[in-house]
Amino acid sequence: MSGYGTDRESEELTFAAPPPVRGGAFTRTWWGQAWLKALDDSALDAQQVKAGRRHARAGAVGAVSVRPGRITAVVRDPDGSAYRGDVLVRVLTDEEWDRLLDLAVDSAGHIAALLDHEMPPHLVEDAAGVGVELLPxxxxxxxxxxxxxxxxxxxxxxxxxQMARILDEDPFALLLLRGRGQRAVVDA
Known part of the structure; x- marks a missing residue:
């Protein structure tokens, strides 16, 4: 698949397996909810998504590895069997990154919000306005x-x-998934 999971950046982040989720909403931010909406809109079988949510709530997802174009984790079934799951997302092109970073330079508030662990809606909207889709x-x-x-x-x-929960805490994980880690974005 062209554009998925490249070697452009060797950075990888691993997030420890989070504890089980007891009741309430699975994600607390609008960008985490947007991630889950992409899953709901993409999956052909809603029952599989519901089973996945039960797995995640039960703490069946191991540590999550995030790198450009790919997230990976081992997920355990209730019977104890384990499967490696990967989800691929298109990495932004260098031209798309240039447009995105130009936006960030024009509005220092975008980077400041990210550094405060928030995904500013205006960044997503502004990026879409120049043809860069940040959220899937x-x-x-x-x-x-x-x-x-x-x-x-x-x-x-x-x-x-689990990735939605990670994005709640660290929106830079989305940028890494799209091809560039926090250091590269802030330095640029």
């Missing part, structure tokens, strides 16, 4: 799983749910 949309979350499902399975759906 329909069909942008490409699943790959050792269970060999051809669409989102409970494992990749659980991984997406």
């Amino acid at each position: 949309g329909v069909g942008d979350l490409e699943p790959e799983c050792a269970c060999e499902a051809w669409d989102h399975c409970p494992h990749t759906a659980a991984l997406c749910h």
